[in-house]
Amino acid sequence: xxxxxxxxxxxxxxxxxxxxxxxxxxxxxxxxxxxxxxxxxxxxxxxxxxxxxxxxxxxxxxxxxxxxxxxxxxxxxxxxxxxxxxxxxxxxxxxxxxxxxxxxxxxxxxxxxxxxxxxxxxxxxxxxxxxxxxxxxxxxxxxxxxxxxxxxxxxxxxxxxxxxxxxxxxxxxxxxxxxxxxxxxxxxxxxxxxxxxxxxxxxxxxxxxxxxxxxxxxxxxxxxxxxxxxxxxxxxxxxxxxxxxxxxxxxxxxxxxxxxxxxxxxxxxxxxxxxxxxxxxxxxxxxxxxxxxxxxxxxxxxxxxxxxxxxxxxxxxxxxxxxxxxxxxxxxxxxxxxxxxxxxxxxxxxxxxxxxxxxxxxxxxxxxxxxxxxxxxxxxxxxxxxxxxxxxxxxxxxxxxxxxxxxxxxxxxxxxxxxxxxxxxxxxxxxxxxxxxxxxxxxxxxxxxxxxxxxxxxx
Amino acid sequence: xxxxxxxxxxxxxxxxxxxxxxxxxxxxxxxxxxxxxxxxxxxxxxxxxxxxxxxxxxxxxxxxxxxxxxxxxxxxxxxxxxxxxxxxxxxxxxxxxxxxxxxxxxxxxxxxxxxxxxxxxxxxxxxxxxxxxxxxxxxxxxxxxxxxxxxxxxxxxxxxxxxxxxxxxxxxxxxxxxxxxxxxxxxxxxxxxxxxxxxxxxxxxxxxxxxxxxxxxxxxxxxxxxxxxxxxxxxxxxxxxxxxxxxxxxxxxxxxxxxxxxxxxxxxxxxxxxxxxxxxxxxxxxxxxxxxxxxxxxxxxxxxxxxxxxxxxxxxxxxxxxxxxxxxxxxxxxxxxxxxxxxxxxxxxxxxxxxxxxxxxxxxxxxxxxxxxxxxxxxxxxxxxxxxxxxxxxxxxxxxxxxxxxxxxxxxxxxxxxxxxxxxxxxxxxxxxxxxxxxxxxxxxxxxxxxxxxxxxxx
Numbered sequence: 025x026x027x028x029x030x031x032x033x034x035x036x037x038x039x040x041x042x043x044x045x046x047x048x049x050x051x052x053x054x055x056x057x058x059x060x061x062x063x064x065x066x067x068x069x070x071x072x073x074x075x076x077x078x079x080x081x082x083x084x085x086x087x088x089x090x091x092x093x094x095x096x097x098x099x100x101x102x103x104x105x106x107x108x109x110x111x112x113x114x115x116x117x118x119x120x121x122x123x124x125x126x127x128x129x130x131x132x133x134x135x136x137x138x139x140x141x142x143x144x145x146x147x148x149x150x151x152x153x154x155x156x157x158x159x160x161x162x163x164x165x166x167x168x169x170x171x172x173x174x175x176x177x178x179x180x181x182x183x184x185x186x187x188x189x190x191x192x193x194x195x196x197x198x199x200x201x202x203x204x205x206x207x208x209x210x211x212x213x214x215x216x217x218x219x220x221x222x223x224x225x226x227x228x229x230x231x232x233x234x235x236x237x238x239x240x241x242x243x244x245x246x247x248x249x250x251x252x253x254x255x256x257x258x259x260x261x262x263x264x265x266x267x268x269x270x271x272x273x274x275x276x277x278x279x280x281x282x283x284x285x286x287x288x289x290x291x292x293x294x295x296x297x298x299x300x301x302x303x304x305x306x307x308x309x310x311x312x313x314x315x316x317x318x319x320x321x322x323x324x325x326x327x328x329x330x331x332x333x334x335x336x337x338x339x340x341x342x343x344x345x346x347x348x349x350x351x352x353x354x355x356x357x358x359x360x361x362x363x364x365x366x367x368x369x370x371x372x373x374x375x376x377x378x379x380x381x382x383x384x385x386x387x388x389x390x391x392x393x394x395x396x397x398x399x400x401x402x403x404x405x406x407x408x409x410x411x412x413x414x415x416x417x418x419x420x421x422x423x424x425x426x427x428x429x430x431x432x433x434x435x436x437x438x439x440x441x442x443x444x445x446x447x448x449x450x451x452x453x454x455x456x457x458x459x460x461x462x463x464x465x466x467x468x469x470x471x472x473x474x475x476x477x478x479x480x481x482x483x
Numbered sequence: 484x485x486x487x488x489x490x491x492x493x494x495x496x497x498x499x500x501x502x503x504x505x506x507x508x509x510x511x512x513x514x515x516x517x518x519x520x521x522x523x524x525x526x527x528x529x530x531x532x533x534x535x536x537x538x539x540x541x542x543x544x545x546x547x548x549x550x551x552x553x554x555x556x557x558x559x560x561x562x563x564x565x566x567x568x569x570x571x572x573x574x575x576x577x578x579x580x581x582x583x584x585x586x587x588x589x590x591x592x593x594x595x596x597x598x599x600x601x602x603x604x605x606x607x608x609x610x611x612x613x614x615x616x617x618x619x620x621x622x623x624x625x626x627x628x629x630x631x632x633x634x635x636x637x638x639x640x641x642x643x644x645x646x647x648x649x650x651x652x653x654x655x656x657x658x659x660x661x662x663x664x665x666x667x668x669x670x671x672x673x674x675x676x677x678x679x680x681x682x683x684x685x686x687x688x689x690x691x692x693x694x695x696x697x698x699x700x701x702x703x704x705x706x707x708x709x710x711x712x713x714x715x716x717x718x719x720x721x722x723x724x725x726x727x728x729x730x731x732x733x734x735x736x737x738x739x740x741x742x743x744x745x746x747x748x749x750x751x752x753x754x755x756x757x758x759x760x761x762x763x764x765x766x767x768x769x770x771x772x773x774x775x776x777x778x779x780x781x782x783x784x785x786x787x788x789x790x791x792x793x794x795x796x797x798x799x800x801x802x803x804x805x806x807x808x809x810x811x812x813x814x815x816x817x818x819x820x821x822x823x824x825x826x827x828x829x830x831x832x833x834x835x836x837x838x839x840x841x842x843x844x845x846x847x848x849x850x851x852x853x854x855x856x857x858x859x860x861x862x863x864x865x866x867x868x869x870x871x872x873x874x875x876x877x878x879x880x881x882x883x884x885x886x887x888x889x890x891x892x893x894x895x896x897x898x899x900x901x902x903x904x905x906x907x908x909x910x911x912x913x914x915x916x917x918x919x920x921x922x923x924x925x926x927x928x929x930x931x932x933x934x935x936x937x938x939x940x941x942x
Contacts, residue, residue, distance in 0.1 A: 037922070069857070188916075336909075352910055353910055359914065359916075360915065360916045362916070362918055369914055396528060398528070398540050398545035399531070399539065400539050431891065431914050431920070432890065433914050434911075434924075435893045438894055438911060439901075441901075441911060442898075442903065448900075451810075451812055452896065453815045453896050454817060454893045455828055455892050456791035456817075457819045457820050460819050460821075460889050460890055461791075461819075
């Protein structure tokens with residue numbers, strides 16, 4: 025009999041990474057591992073769903089990194105279609121329901137991992153539950169959307185929301201020959217960028233044949249006599265649709281944690297210490313899309329649902345559960361995306377976020393190219409940089425361009441982590457050869473301009 | 484009449500950047516600027532020559548960022564085909580020769596910039612000066628090579644040397660339908676990488692139809708009865724050739740500086756302070772391919788001929804000459820290149836360099852992909868990482884892969900500059916989306932493995 029039992033709630037990126045890492049550190053004689061997963065799948069790439077829907081990825085199973093069977097072969101007691109419905113922190117036990125039979129049972133734990141993920145925001149609008157309205161957060165969601173697409177003859181798609189999921193789904197549906205309309209409340213698509221950079225995305229989407237409606241609040245999902253979706257209404261207009269995709273964003277799935285009295289932050293996510301232990305609970309860890317993370321630039325907690333963080337959290341939690349040591353120091357807010365051949369990236373703070381954090385700053389925006397200007401295929405890239413007034417500390421970078429634009433943001437992500445000033449960045453020794461960069465990398469050109477702006481701003 | 488005169492020796496990247504920046508800071512009433520350039524061109528991209536020779540860049544003039552006329556419009560007194568032949572530091576004057584007329588004259592300076600560049604290493608072999616043997620350091624060199632290619636019917640090319648220039652020229656000549664043989668002394672091509680990584684380049688070059696002969700010292704350039712090149716001989720074999728390209732590397736062009744008593748380092752380059760002033764000379768600056776730079780990882784001077792450094796030097800020198808302030812803190816040894824679709828990158832130290840610097844280290848090599856494994860076109864990428872024993876400080880990264888491999892080295896370049904440990908790198912917030920990266924970026928996978936190696940090595 026195992027000396028200890030670990031219970032994990034949620035069998036996706038964070039939960040299964042934690043379980044796998046814990047198993048690497050401790051064998052089944054020392055640690056029993058039980059995982060409750062309410063869905064049909066484990067360890068899959070939710071970020072890959074748009075590419076599966078769009079046809080770039082042929083089979084759903086390609087998105088699955090590890091199946092339940094593979095986990096079980098590693099002595100992880102994985103209980104699929106089983107939903108945790110109550111955490112009793114005093115009694116160190118979890119009540120879980122078998123979603124097929126409806127039966128419930130308590131399972132005792134010595135150590136608990138909460139990895140319940142996030143859910144798509146679903147505004148309470150008339151018609152929101154009509155057939156043909158889809159979120160794209162889980163593989164089950166993706167399958168349901170594909171079923172609708174395959175059963176629908178009409179080719180009009182409306183996407184509500186123009187964040188990462190929205191624009192990626194716009195590309196996916198364009199690939200499937202839909203007429204795509206994106207409706208957003210925002211002044212521009214990609215509200216994770218400043219509006220001046222979002223405008224570049226808007227223009228590029230126009231060029232791709234995607235209709236983007238900005239400043240438009242959806243008031244109703246319109247349905248036909250058959251009850252199925254037939255369009256989306258805003259205060260000013262109606263947009264006919266054979267299918268509607270919700271890409272408004274996600275929120276932490278933390279009702280269970282809330283009921284158990286675990287600490288939640290202002291965005292509704294679980295609050296942890298640096299080792300990913302739930303604050304005030306030495307025997308409970310949490311990670312992935314259900315937690316808030318420290319933004320190292322603003323000094324505040326944020327909620328960011330992203331597989332790369334979830335995997336890191338899982339790794340750190342698994343180490344901690346297994347008696348090792350690791351911490352997740354926080355994020356700098358890096359995100360990359362693409363719509364067709366347009367690459368979009370950001371890291372750090374955009375203007376509004378910097379102001380909200382109490383920072384005063386200058387901005388510098390430059391246009392350059394992804395390769396030497398004379399190299400075939402050289403394409404425009406726009407880089408916007410924010411630097412703190414007086415100190416010149418880098419606060420954020422946004423990039424919109426073609427090939428080679430998105431991952432350039434990593435330069436700034438590392439510089440932000442290291443607390444560099446824009447002046448220090450100007451002499452960074454970045455890779456240069458004509459196929460890969462102008463002689464001054466676009467990020468350095470932006471840094472030079474930011475240095476001038478910092479100086480001009482004086483004290 | 485101007486209050487001061489700046490004389491610049493050398494009108495390429497460093498020299499003309501310095502002149503232009505000085506002009507931005509001071510108008511012609513305050514500063515007269517005289518530039519001596521021995522060649523026919525100014526401000527061009529020598530790094531672009533292989534792409535011009537290969538036909539990717541159609542016209543020579545595309546490589547020229549700014550013509551002599553454009554510089555003159557900015558009140559820079561640019562004297563083309565004029566070679567500086569003596570620097571008199573006590574008298575603050577430069578003797579220069581008009582290469583057309585042969586006339587010489589002294590020009591007085593208040594401030595002097597030495598930007599004499601580098602020249603290709605030309606081993607003293609029998610036949611080295613035969614028609615059909617070409618370096619590719621200057622536009623004049625490139626034009627001479629193209630003239631030979633256009634006048635030659637044979638399609639056999641031998642490239643001596645397998646560094647960046649060698650492999651880029653291999654691609655260029657392959658594009659022009661030559662049978663390409665690369666002959667190198669090294670154990671593997673790309674001796675700027677460790678041999679285990681160079682082997683990957685070797686294998687990829689095999690796959691492209693490039694013959695690579697390693698461990699082979701060239702003993703003679705073979706010539707025909709017409710005096711033209713007909714092949715290359717090593718101790719063991721002869722390689723027939725209709726054209727031979729020297730890609731052995733370059734050395735600083737510093738005879739003038741040496742004769743003037745300016746301080747040179749162990750690699751023959753000028754030694755400067757951090758503001759790029761020649762050590763011991765308050766009125767003389769130097770930059771670009773003729774100087775040595777501080778390697779921030781090894782703590783030693785290196786000679787690196789690279790346009791991106793030359794441009795930065797020029798910028799800093801021009802500021803200093805104009806009464807401003809800027810420094811060049813040093814390099815971390817970043818270099819990127821490609822052969823056809825193979826991308827090659829390095830930063831920091833490779834094994835031999837780390838040992839020579841007195842460092843003890845561990846290595847970690849991993850294989851991953853440039854995008855999520857399920858994303859179409861996902862291609863293998865190999866990352867090798869060196870970390871210091873005990874401290875875990877990052878010492879170097881080498882990457883060989885396809886699209887998206889080369890510029891990933893920038894992540895490590897910034898981390899090296901910031902003095903990060905591999906443990907700190909594991910949680911870097913790098914851009915993640917399926918088209919751009921697996922959920923763990925390959926650089927982070929390497930960092931994880933390096934962390935384990937550091938731990939395993941103990942104290």
